[in-house]
Amino acid sequence: MTTASDVLSAVQSAFPGAVLESRVESDRRLWATIDSNSIVDVCKHLSEKLNFDHYSGAAGVDWIARKEMEVVEIMASHGAHQVVAMLKSKTPRENPSVKSLANLFWNANWYEREIWEMFGINFEGHPGLYPLLLGDELVGVWPWRKDFKGYPDLTTGQRAVERPTSEGYTEYFIPPTPAEIEAGTVPKEKPKYPSFREREEKEIKSDSEMIMHMGPQHAMLPGPFLLDILIEGERVHKAFLDMGYIHKGIEKIMENRTWLQGLTYTDRMCYVASLSNNECYCGAIEKILGLEVPLRAQYIRVILEELSRIQSHLIGTGEFMTLIAGVGYAPWNFMIIDRESIISLIESVTGARLTHTFVRFGGVRNDLPEGFSDKCRSALKYIESRTKEYIELFEQDPIYHMRMENVGVLSPDRAKRVGISGPPLRATGVAYDMRKEDPILVYPDLDFKVVTGTRGDSADRIDVRLREILESIHIIEQCLDRIPAGPIKTETKVPKKIPAGEAYYRVEDPRGEMGMYVISDGGDKPYRVKVRGPVYATLQTLPPLLEGVYIADAVAIAGSMDGCPSEADR
Amino acid sequence: MDGIIEAISSFASQEPAIYYLIIGIIGAVVLSAVVNIGAMYVIWLEVKLLGDFSARYGPNRVGGRWGLLQIVADAIKLFTKEDSIPASADKPVYVWAPIVASMATMLVAAAIPFGALYFNGKYYPLVVANMDISAFYVEAALSLLVIAAFMAGYSSNNKYSLLGAFRGIARMISYEVPMGVCVISVAIMAHSLNLAEIAQNQTLWYAFAQPLGFGIFIVALITDLGRIPFDQSEAEEEIICGYTTEYGGIRWGLILFQEYNNMLLGSILLTLLFLGGWAGPIIPVPGLSIISPLIWMFMKVVIVLWFLIWTRSALLRLRIDQVTDLGWKVLLPLSIVNLAWAVVVGSYFA
């Protein structure tokens, strides 16, 4: 078994002097500061020699007091070992620039674009540094830097200037106030880059091709993002994706809230999986604090997270069915009815339907209500029979097979390379599940198996989700059997100010691997929270998958990914 | 009864021809009233049934517990909406598309027998224009709607609309042939192309005499009507609303209405061709015996409608290439097999 210290010594012997600082937090976490000149080589070595085949994301940190910026690369492995390496490389705050990993890892592209547009860190050798989440007017402001103060005052609306475009529509333009200009929150000089429109129009090669917008408002989308497809007749030649239509800046907002207040924002990141987001945030802070969660609280968390997984899969599948069948399709309504019974169970514990804010540092907010276990069991029995019915229904439907099989096929190798996770990855046959990889809470004691598919197509993705519901039901039943009596919060008082430190914590969100990287500088507010969401990775894989398919297939593929743009945008 | 008909026809045949026109106009008004009110309640039936299939109530706030006036409210709303024409649309074509759509359905309605009255041992079919080739004519006119759809899609100057229109045409072309062959097979068995005669000549329902043709005709009919699983031209999740994307207000209402009109007429056609039309035991009650064929007809049509709506809530949508594949590679050969069958069986019975 490879452990973090093995990895560290391997890197140190391969690149003497490259590791400037290092810390082995546990067998599974390695923190190292790498000389910024050799970061690319180190990453290459890790991925080629040491099985780090999962590039899981990157985070930027602005250390304003130290006058430097940091880019943290998160590297992991698809099952070969369980070490997560957090490799930092530093760069001065004036004209920050680091080497790009985009040529090494395909999926580094978007993570680096995000860091560029938010922090202004330049990536040498990146194929196209264009903004992804921000609108053009905010580029150059670098909003996630610590000296950014430009929250719009409440008068933005009154300041907005209407101006007609050449096509006869109205556009809004919000001119900066003098105060904003003075505070330096308006970009002094704008970076030059072609806009999204121009980039996609460059790809039109002949007269018979056109670009069709799917979004930002489109019946296909679970939330606003822009999927543009370049079509010729019914064939999609190329696809382009633009995000940020619901970019709220949660990560920045959380830096301005106390630790506990920040919890509410994790709810609103992905609103159909808010419990696992809560868990992820609280888990990271518990790690910094070294808190032990009482056993009962752990069980309660597992029960609720699995319930939330069930409802998320139900609405995800149901919504997807309307995409390939139309809104009149009856099973979609049945799935929503089933979901309501789960929602009301969760509500009886947490008091809210979607945004729970239930998990607390070192415990949970309140205990299970009386009679919960009986109600839960009967509801689960019902859901189980219904889910089996759905599986059977889809198995027997010939049109379903015609539409879904061999559509949007991802091979295991490709899926690993593009950094996708969750059901789309498991559908290809890779059993990669955070509950097994990076076990938290009481998951190691529970008996469950990781559901995998074989073909990696749209049908498999749906199938994996439905069978995961059955697996979750199994988990919850075990928990209900075993749950002990006892306290639901730690005895130790959670301090207002969290001691300085950092932690990276991963959970299995219904949509895949979710990680939070939390840094505390000893204050009562987080210094930085970086969310590595599953949907961000999923959406990034979407455009290449759509090349060469039919328009109708594009819908079937995009829908089966179960993307939640709100979480991708944050 | 014969007397009434004679009186009407002698009134119409007077000189000058204005009398003929009067009768024609009265016929047209009655006809459009019947068809349009029928279509309104087809919409109502669809909303209610779809609700039922997916475990909900459907409209129940206006017009009593069954929401009978919901469709009236919808119509009033659509009539009083702003009339909007996109600035970049091809105006004349855009404006005429809904009108052509209504024309298309009225053309069908003119030649289709809605039922019959039974009087003194004789059936009197209720049809405005009793043509000798009405089976063919109706089948052809039923697909005229796609021309209106193409006009709408082309003129809207919208990518979704254009794609919807293309899909509609592709689908129509590939299913018109098998459908026509099915009608020929029926005509061969019935020795007539007149719908009323076909209905009356069915001693054994053609659904049983040529089950293959029945199946093909149902599929082709659903395609012609553009309903799931063949609603690619309006696939909401792919191309918003297809060719009606840019239509709002009463212009959209008209197009929508014609789709349901066509659905009603299509199910009547199916009933006439394959389900024995108004055939059924005469109810031996003095008042009811006259309209008993109408009652049978009504019941059969409602069952067909129910089936059409049921498919919508139970089936997924096919991809456009699969649709054309199915039409050319499966249904067309099968329909020719059915034609051969009809020739053999038909000549045997003759």
Added chain:
Amino acid sequence: MGISDVIPVPVAVDEEISKWTIFGQPVADVWFTTTEKIHQIIEMGPIKNIFNWGRKNSVYFLMQPMGCCGVEMFVFGAAPYDCTRFGCMPRNTPRQTDVMIISGYITRKYLPVIKNLWEQMVEPKWCVAIGECAISGGPFYDSYNIIQNTADYFPIDVFVPGCPPRPEQFLEALMNLQEKIKQRKDKRGY
């Protein structure tokens, strides 16, 4: 708009028609005055009530999930809460909808899009703001990317507080809107 806009006839026909008179007045003028009169009559009296009865009982909403509240909008449209009881249905194209539900946060990037959608809707139209975000920015009141004052951009008839509001509140908002339409108290005065 002349005839030649609708039917492909030569412009000369339009010119010819503009010369026609009726009761000593140009036809077009008579036409406009009569339509105006008709509108006045409609505005005054019971006919308007009938119109509003129809409008209130058939409000189609634009399917446009934006934030967390968008999920509740899905549920509101589906079986357990069943908005079709009120004659309220989701449609996907703005041309065929009557009410826009702002179900969540509007970002700077999304504002032009949603404004376009609003302008594409045909009159009469209404707007409902769902959730704290759509009212005042909600939890994101100090975000650099969220528009805080939706009411400056859209004439909002019903505000629904909550984060997120329950689907029942969606239904209540719908009923409030219906009541407003019936009493002709809505923002745009239909």
